[in-house]
Amino acid sequence: MPEAPEVQNVLDWLEDELKDHQITGASITHPKLSANMPADQMASRLEGEHVRSFSRRGKYLILDTDHYHWICHLRMEGKFLIVTPEELDNMEEKDKKHIHAVFDLDDGRKLCYRDTRKFGRMHLYDIDESLDTVKALENVGPDVLDQRLTPERLYESIHKKKAAIKTILLDQSVLAGIGNIYADEILFDARISPFEKGCDLTMEDCTRILEAARRILLKAIEMKGTTIRTFSFGNHEAGSFQDELKVHDKKDEPCPVCGHPIEMELINKRSTYYCPICQKLKQSD
DNA sequence: CCTTAGACCTGGAGGC
C-alpha cells in the first residue's frame, strides 16, 4: 500500500528509532518473508548487526547494517512497529497473529514486522554488493525524487510506449515510487488524461508530470503520507495528505477545479479517478 | 518487446 511518501516516513521513523542500535536476536516466522535465503538464515545473519544507515529507492527500504544491505518492501500492508516486551505480550491476538518477524534490540525493545496479507518481502545482501546489481532492485528505475531523473530522460523512456500514462507511472522500472493514489493525483495536477499514451506525450508534458510528481510527493512526505482505509505505519501516527487528495477515491464528487463529477474507470485493472473535463485526451482524430 | 490474466493473502464493506 505505501508509496514513496509513506515509505519515506517509515524510513525516517526507523532511522530515529534504530540508528546504531544492535539487533541482539531475530526470528522470522513466515518463510516467504525472507525472499533470497531461508528465513532462519536471514534471521541469524541479522543477529549482532547494528543498523547503520537508511535509504530508499522507490518503495524499497534499504537498511545498511555492519555487514549487510537489508532491503525491505512493505507491498500492500507491511508495517514495522517497535514495542516493549510487555506491549507485545499484551497485544490482542488478532494483531499478534500477523506478526511475521521479531527483532530484539539492544535496549530491550522489539522491532516487529506485521503484515496481514503476507505480501511484503525482505532481501539480504552482503554489504560489498553494489545496489546497482542486486536482484531485488533489478527492475527498479530512478527514484521520482532523484534529480538525476530529468524530463528529457523521462521523455526518452516513455515516448515510444503505447501503454496509457497511468500504467506507465505505475511501472517502477520507468520511475520508482509512484503508486495508484499519487498517480491519479499527479495526472490531475498535470492536466493529463490517464488514458493518454506514452507515445503521444510531449517533452512539455513530461516536464509537467515530473514537476507535479515532485511537488505532490514532497508535500505528502511533509504531511506524513496518506492514510486511507487501514493503512498506518506501525506505532506511527496517521498521515494527513488524504485531506489534500483531489480526485483519488472521489468518484461522483465535484472536481475541485471545474465542478464536473469525478469519474472512475479501470486502467490495467487499477481503479483510476480523473476529471474528464480537466484531463482531456489530446485530439487524435 | 508488450499486454493481460492470474497468483500471492487477508479482512472489511456492501448486497441480499
Place this chain on the structure above:
DNA sequence: TGCCTCCAGGTCTAAG
C-alpha cells in the same frame, strides 16, 4: 446474523 462477492496504496510470473 450470516453468506457471498468484490475490493484494497503492489509486484511477479506465465502465457498469448
